[in-house]
Amino acid sequence: MSTFDIITDSTSDLSLELRSKFDIDYCKMEFSAEDKTYHASLDWDEISYKTFYDSMRQGKRYKTVQVPVKTFDDVFRKHLENGNDILYIACSSGLSGSYNAAKVYVEELKSDFPGRKIVCIDSLISGMGQGSMAILAAQMKAEGKSLDETAAWIEENKLFFNQYGSTESLEYLKAAGRVTASSAFFGNLFSVKPILISDLEGHNLAVKKVKGRASSLNELAAMTAKYITTPLEQTIYIGHADDEAAANTVADKIKELIPGASTELYVIGPIVGASVGPGTIIVFYRGKNKKEQLNGN
Amino acid sequence: MEINIIKSMLLAGSKNILENKKTLNDMNVFPIPDGDTGTNMDKTMTGIVKVLMDIGDRDLTPEDFDELYKSALMNSQGNSGVILSQWLKGFLRALRTETELNPGNLDAAFISGTESAYASVADPVEGTFLTVCREAQEDAEDLFDEDTTVKDFMKNVVEGASESLKHTPDKLAVLKEYDVLDSGGMGFLCLVTGMLSALDDGFVYDFTEFESLKPSFSSNGTLTTSSDGEEFGYCTELVVKIEENKLANFNSDTVRIDMNSFGNSLVLVQDGSDLKIHIHTLKPEDVLSYFHKYGEFMKLKIENMTLQHHENFLTAVRDCAIVAVADGDGMEELYRSLGVKEVVKGGQSDNVSVQNLLNACKSVRANHVILLPNNKNIIMTAEKVRELCTDSVVHIVPTKSMAEGYCALSLIDAEAPYDEIEKTMLESLEGVHSGFVSVADKSGVYNGITVNAGDYIGVVDDDVIVSSSKNKKTALKALTAAIPGIGDVEAVTIFCSSYDNISDIEISKAEVSVFCPNAEISVAYGGQEIYDMVILFQ
Numbered sequence: 101m102s103t104f105d106i107i108t109d110s111t112s113d114l115s116l117e118l119r120s121k122f123d124i125d126y127c128k129m130e131f132s133a134e135d136k137t138y139h140a141s142l143d144w145d146e147i148s149y150k151t152f153y154d155s156m157r158q159g160k161r162y163k164t165v166q167v168p169v170k171t172f173d174d175v176f177r178k179h180l181e182n183g184n185d186i187l188y189i190a191c192s193s194g195l196s197g198s199y200n201a202a203k204v205y206v207e208e209l210k211s212d213f214p215g216r217k218i219v220c221i222d223s224l225i226s227g228m229g230q231g232s233m234a235i236l237a238a239q240m241k242a243e244g245k246s247l248d249e250t251a252a253w254i255e256e257n258k259l260f261f262n263q264y265g266s267t268e269s270l271e272y273l274k275a276a277g278r279v280t281a282s283s284a285f286f287g288n289l290f291s292v293k294p295i296l297i298s299d300l301e302g303h304n305l306a307v308k309k310v311k312g313r314a315s316s317l318n319e320l321a322a323m324t325a326k327y328i329t330t331p332l333e334q335t336i337y338i339g340h341a342d343d344e345a346a347a348n349t350v351a352d353k354i355k356e357l358i359p360g361a362s363t364e365l366y367v368i369g370p371i372v373g374a375s376v377g378p379g380t381i382i383v384f385y386r387g388k389n390k391k392e393q394l395n396g397n
Numbered sequence: 398m399e400i401n402i403i404k405s406m407l408l409a410g411s412k413n414i415l416e417n418k419k420t421l422n423d424m425n426v427f428p429i430p431d432g433d434t435g436t437n438m439d440k441t442m443t444g445i446v447k448v449l450m451d452i453g454d455r456d457l458t459p460e461d462f463d464e465l466y467k468s469a470l471m472n473s474q475g476n477s478g479v480i481l482s483q484w485l486k487g488f489l490r491a492l493r494t495e496t497e498l499n500p501g502n503l504d505a506a507f508i509s510g511t512e513s514a515y516a517s518v519a520d521p522v523e524g525t526f527l528t529v530c531r532e533a534q535e536d537a538e539d540l541f542d543e544d545t546t547v548k549d550f551m552k553n554v555v556e557g558a559s560e561s562l563k564h565t566p567d568k569l570a571v572l573k574e575y576d577v578l579d580s581g582g583m584g585f586l587c588l589v590t591g592m593l594s595a596l597d598d599g600f601v602y603d604f605t606e607f608e609s610l611k612p613s614f615s616s617n618g619t620l621t622t623s624s625d626g627e628e629f630g631y632c633t634e635l636v637v638k639i640e641e642n643k644l645a646n647f648n649s650d651t652v653r654i655d656m657n658s659f660g661n662s663l664v665l666v667q668d669g670s671d672l673k674i675h676i677h678t679l680k681p682e683d684v685l686s687y688f689h690k691y692g693e694f695m696k697l698k699i700e701n702m703t704l705q706h707h708e709n710f711l712t713a714v715r716d717c718a719i720v721a722v723a724d725g726d727g728m729e730e731l732y733r734s735l736g737v738k739e740v741v742k743g744g745q746s747d748n749v750s751v752q753n754l755l756n757a758c759k760s761v762r763a764n765h766v767i768l769l770p771n772n773k774n775i776i777m778t779a780e781k782v783r784e785l786c787t788d789s790v791v792h793i794v795p796t797k798s799m800a801e802g803y804c805a806l807s808l809i810d811a812e813a814p815y816d817e818i819e820k821t822m823l824e825s826l827e828g829v830h831s832g833f834v835s836v837a838d839k840s841g842v843y844n845g846i847t848v849n850a851g852d853y854i855g856v857v858d859d860d861v862i863v864s865s866s867k868n869k870k871t872a873l874k875a876l877t878a879a880i881p882g883i884g885d886v887e888a889v890t891i892f893c894s895s896y897d898n899i900s901d902i903e904i905s906k907a908e909v910s911v912f913c914p915n916a917e918i919s920v921a922y923g924g925q926e927i928y929d930m931v932i933l934f935q
Binding site: 285287288289290292308309310311312313314315 | 730731734804806808810811825888889919921935
């Protein structure tokens with residue numbers, strides 16, 4: 101019986117260390133500015149994260165591109181040719197076309213690999229929400245669970261993976277069109293920070309606005325503490341778009357609210373980063389169902 | 398004496414306030430030295446005059462008294478205007494069913510006026526209009542005996558008011574600092590002095606001073622008013638520059654008569670060779686050709702009112718809408734971008750009337766209206782609007798400045814339920830301060846600080862002057878330093894006026910950041926006219 105490999109994409113923000121540890125591969129998206137196109141490497145092969153975020157601070161804007169079918173073809177074929185089935189955990193279909201592209205492409209691929217299994221899952225989230233879904237899948241695989249069992253579990257539980265994020269400026273999300281809120285919510289605002297969660301369709305939903313950076317960081321910690329379940333049995337991931345100090349502040353506050361909590365900081369990758377902008381902080385955790393969080397329960 | 402004498406007394410009172418408008422404006426230092434008391438009180442009396450014009454020569458009925466008060470209230474603006482309207486309410490209600498005016502019921506009417514005026518203020522301050530209207534009546538009542546005539550009584554009221562006014566600086570420290578008498582109290586003196594003059598034999602009951610308020614007559618000779626909203630046709634407005642050789646032959650009275658056959662709701666104002674016309678007509682083309690023979694159009698505006706009517710009619714009723722008072726094109730745009738449905742232009746020295754604000758609240762067609770007055774002086778007007786607005790439940794979020802209004806709007810989701818919006822707004826105002834830099838228009842000592850007219854003053858939270866200087870920077874610095882807890886301020890937003898330039902603003906940012914190094918400082922274009930800078934500290 102063939103085993104299966106776990107594959108994600110550039111928005112999973114999994115570091116090289118985590119990818120190696122859990123044997124997770126990923127399909128690269130792309131991003132471009134002024135005719136130059138980069139592969140969205142999570143190891144920042146072609147551009148350092150400092151250079152990337154600094155260039156955004158200086159006004160450079162990047163366009164992002166979903167996983168090209170050619171990339172799926174390269175990566176998926178490689179794994180299939182090695183004799184393994186595939187569990188692809190994709191960036192939220194509410195944010196990227198990658199999931200749908202993969203579904204279409206996989207139908208074509210099946211004829212070349214009859215009898216093999218390729219399961220695509222719409223994670224309905226991005227960042228380390230998507231990343232930790234892949235990690236959990238890897239752990240289940242290690243425990244001997246089958247592809248179907250693992251996929252079924254992820255499908256059933258994906259709404260328990262959530263985020264609380266806050267951006268420095270609303271400009272990037274607006275420009276990227278990757279946020280759901282009325283135009284009045286976003287009016288012309290100064291020093292006001294939005295609080296973003298992921299909704300049932302996997303969109304970034306602005307649920308609240310708070311005054312000032314410090315208040316927004318407090319809010320992230322407080323909301324995480326409010327909605328997290330089994331806080332001591334998971335790693336809380338805190339992503340930052342080149343603002344480690346702020347991420348540390350959030351980590352400290354979370355630990356204050358949840359003694360014994362384990363937190364891990366990471367740099368937000370180029371695709372998520374291009375959409376949210378420098379200074380963004382996002383906390384990922386497993387907690388109450390998204391439905392309950394949306395209703396404020 | 399017949400009760401109809403009240404018509405003359407009110408008209409004469411109105412005239413006297415109009416004549417003294419400028420003086421009253423210049424005296425105004427309390428509660429805010431913004432020089433609008435005369436304008437505000439005149440607006441209220443304008444409401445009285447409009448109804449008097451409608452009544453014309455016929456005898457007063459009890460309903461006329463109601464109309465007089467209602468119109469005074471609807472036209473009132475600013476604190477002083479609203480308080481005056483409330484004095485009139487008490488005064489008029491007391492006389493409503495009387496057939497003759499005698500010293501006894503006149504005294505009772507003054508008492509009723511005083512009570513009503515006091516009742517309109519949540520926290521009555523002595524040394525103001527309130528004191529003067531009360532003491533004037535008390536003095537007149539002390540001198541009251543069986544020989545007292547209406548004229549004697551009014552004379553005593555005038556003397557009492559005059560005496561009381563002299564002592565207002567003893568009761569209100571700010572008047573002493575500026576070395577002025579209370580402007581509202583002075584307004585009351587003007588009112589009663591006018592009323593007394595109506596009792597003179599030589600008094601002429603005419604509306605010459607109020608020419609522009611005259612209602613028009615439709616072609617069949619019946620009086621038309623524009624209050625019922627059931628008008629159709631075209632609202633036509635034009636400004637014509639009358640050619641020099643035609644100016645001598647131009648007779649506004651003739652034109653007025655001619656216009657009766659064109660439509661209704663006519664307003665015609667002539668200022669030298671400039672002629673401004675407003676008329677509701679079914680045939681705007683006839684109006685245009687009529688006026689074109691006098692000269693060129695400087696301005697033209699024609700709107701189909703039937704269409705407007707239908708559009709309004711078709712707009713579904715919203716659950717909640719936000720209405721705000723603001724000054725400046727930038728400010729208006731900011732407010733609208735944050736979900737405000739209607740912005741009523743106004744502010745410090747240009748208080749909005751109850752009527753304007755009420756119209757705005759009605760126009761948004763919502764079950765709940767959230768109203769941002771954005772000025773201490775307008776909060777009271779807003780409260781009247783809340784009482785009068787029958788179409789919607791009006792919720793007032795008592796913002797004292799445009800900066801506070803912006804702050805309240807910045808955290809809401811304008812599509813949320815009204816109670817949630819109101820709650821978020823009130824919460825967001827906690828611990829927030831605002832300030833402004835403006836040019837002082839009169840000298841005096843305020844809050845221990847000597848202010849010279851023309852100085853830049855730094856003002857904290859709408860009414861505390863903390864600095865007066867020839868230098869804008871100094872005023873800004875002092876104002877920033879005076880903000881409570883400035884060191885912990887996280888965010889500062891500077892709203893600049895239409896005449897600020899970029900380098901000024903950059904300097905301002907640097908000045909402010911010295912006091913709150915950790916704050917994020919943003920600059921926005923407010924475009925306001927009266928303040929150089931409006932600043933929000935969060």
